[in-house]
Amino acid sequence: MCGSPLFVIYDLVGVREDLTNGEFPSDMNSMWRYSQLLPVKSPSCVISLGEGWTPLILSRRLGKHLGLQMLRIKDEAQNPTTSFKDRGLSAAISRHYELGAKEFALPSAGNAAVSASAYAAAAGLKAHIFMPDDTPEPFFHQCELYGAVTTRVKGTITEAGKVMSDQNGDWTDLSTTKEPYRVEGKKTLGFEICEQMGWSVPDAIICPTGGGTAIIGIWKAFDELEAIGLIGPERPRMYAAQSGGCAPIVRAIEKGSDDIEPWVNGETEALGLRVPNPFAGRLILNSIRHSGGSAVAVADQEIEPTRRTASKLEGIDFCPESAVGICGLWNLIESGKIDYDEDVVLLNTGSGARYTNL
Ligand SMILES: Cc1ncc(COP(=O)(O)O)c(C=O)c1O
Structure with missing residues (x-):
């Protein structure tokens, strides 16, 4: 073992030649519509419950509330087990x-x-x-x-x-990024965002980030789409959102470090973001930096009120991690890193329904 994540590489020239009319088959309403760029060879081995191809919802009220003209929400709560x-x-x-x-x-x-x-x-x-x-x-x-x-x-x-x-x-x-295939599945988020925007990219993507599979996967998706001719060299700025109670990625970005230093006593109610020492630290930092994006930390006490306000404004079941994304987006707008007229995609990474001890 080399102690670093492995990446899957495809014959992209072959995939480009195989695509009918330069497009993926549009009759499959799951992430397996991109099977040429997924790692399973035999269709009979695909274990699918209908994951992916979730809606990219044009925000009616949350975007305006934040002062944005165009906010789209990729609603991953609509996956089979209600998360990305x-x-x-x-x-x-x-x-x-x-x-x-x-x-x-x-x-x-x-x-x-x-x-x-x-x-x-x-x-x-x-x-x-x-x-x-x-x-x-x-x-x-x-x-x-x-x-x-x-x-x-x-x-x-x-x-x-x-x-x-x-x-x-x-x-x-199957630990996060210790085997190469989970990132491949997460990558389909990037494919879908581009396809649902007519094979274009937004200006910015807000990713609640813990172990980093989504940010790494989405970033990989753009390179593959460019190699097969579906998008050009343009890229969105990738923003990782973390809770101030456990923000190793934000600290590394702010310090300009190449590696992530483990966060001691990480605590946050956004449980998926309580990852004190992400294994793929370098890849996460590279994706953020190459995109021209950044990482933003938010106060833990903001999470629950934001989740409530956002769910009420949009009728979407936001999880605490996505509330961190929403607060992070607010901070980025306030600090002028995102402009009111930019096209922003926010990931709602899952439903909040399981987060209470009933
Ligand atoms: C709802 C939710 N959002 C975000 C994350 C962070 O995911 P990633 O590994 O892509 O950083 C998790 C991880 O557990 C999660 O459950």
């Missing part, structure tokens, strides 16, 4: 199933665990889930419903990962 994790786990579990995997394991803040449990169930395989013990109960219930074996670990996703590797089970490790 379904894209990565559908791609990864399909490919590892094709390669003969029988069991999977991953540490997770919640949504990836539910997603892995669902796709493992759909493949008829076993998932072992390691989650912080303060993860809200509905996440555990949902994983168990899909037949996963769950382990509660004191600490954050970092400690959950340690307990998992100490067990050294006979499983395929």
